[in-house]
Amino acid sequence: MVNNRTKGGDPGARYARQLPLFGTEGQECLQAATVLVAGAGGLGSPVLLYLAAAGVGRLIIADCDAVEETNLNRQVLHWEQDIGRMKVRSSEEKLRAFNPAVEIITVDEQITERNAARIAADALIIVDCLDNFAARFALNDAALRKDIPFVHGAVRGFHGQVTTMVPGRTACMRCLYASAPPPAPVPVLGTTAGVVGMIQANEVIKYLVGTGGLLCDRLLIWDGARSLVEEVLIARDPRCVCSMPETVDSREHEENEA
Numbered sequence: 001m002v003n004n005r006t007k008g009g010d011p012g013a014r015y016a017r018q019l020p021l022f023g024t025e026g027q028e029c030l031q032a033a034t035v036l037v038a039g040a041g042g043l044g045s046p047v048l049l050y051l052a053a054a055g056v057g058r059l060i061i062a063d064c065d066a067v068e069e070t071n072l073n074r075q076v077l078h079w080e081q082d083i084g085r086m087k088v089r090s091s092e093e094k095l096r097a098f099n100p101a102v103e104i105i106t107v108d109e110q111i112t113e114r115n116a117a118r119i120a121a122d123a124l125i126i127v128d129c130l131d132n133f134a135a136r137f138a139l140n141d142a143a144l145r146k147d148i149p150f151v152h153g154a155v156r157g158f159h160g161q162v163t164t165m166v167p168g169r170t171a172c173m174r175c176l177y178a179s180a181p182p183p184a185p186v187p188v189l190g191t192t193a194g195v196v197g198m199i200q201a202n203e204v205i206k207y208l209v210g211t212g213g214l215l216c217d218r219l220l221i222w223d224g225a226r227s228l229v230e231e232v233l234i235a236r237d238p239r240c241v242c243s244m245p246e247t248v249d250s251r252e253h254e255e256n257e258a
């Protein structure tokens with residue numbers, strides 16, 4: 001009977017162990033959702049795998065890099081055979097085999113101020129799995145303009161952090177960071193990225209089905225060296241662009257001029 005399986009199998013069976021948590025209505029919310037996962041690396045790998053596992057209907061994967069050997073200690077969607085291939089292709093292939101019911105859209109572009117709003121346009125929520133702050137700020141600004149929640153995650157060594165930013169309601173990336181730290185390769189343990197990515201995916205699932213509490217104005221800090229979770233309260237900066245929507249709006253049509 002394997003040949004008669006519909007794409008992705010029987011949702012009643014596939015999601016049987018999570019349906020008691022939020023019912024078929026919740027599952028339909030996941031199925032109807034489009035999520036932008038920016039970055040298909042250490043954070044993007046667990047985020048994409050677990051959102052596909054949960055049955056999110058449409059995943060947009062944005063990444064412009066090829067797989068390198070130094071990625072393999074943490075970027076678990078990419079395997080030995082993928083070295084040299086684009087991460088979007090490697091991710092797409094694995095996720096299609098994993099859950100064929102999930103629609104995968106790939107964007108192999110570097111996220112910049114000019115294209116971020118277009119890339120984010122269809123997303124119900126954005127997951128920041130990026131490794132550089134220029135792209136993070138560009139995506140943060142697009143999220144503010146388009147009124148799209150933004151789940152920030154970052155890792156370094158044994159440490160990671162997650163917060164969920166909701167435009168008009170919570171602090172944004174520019175409230176959290178006055179300026180972008182210079183790009184530099186940082187040490188990262190694969191399990192750190194796994195833990196942090198899992199918390200990000202959990203935030204997305206709760207947001208989409210409308211259950212539980214989100215990390216709004218709360219920065220969750222994972223200390224893997226001591227196996228501790230701490231929480232720091234953050235607040236909107238009244239001088240930040242997120243408190244002055246007209247400042248953000250003025251940049252909206254930049255790509256149209258290209």
Ligand SMILES: [Zn+2]
Nearest residue numbers: 172175240242
């Ligand atoms: Zn802000």
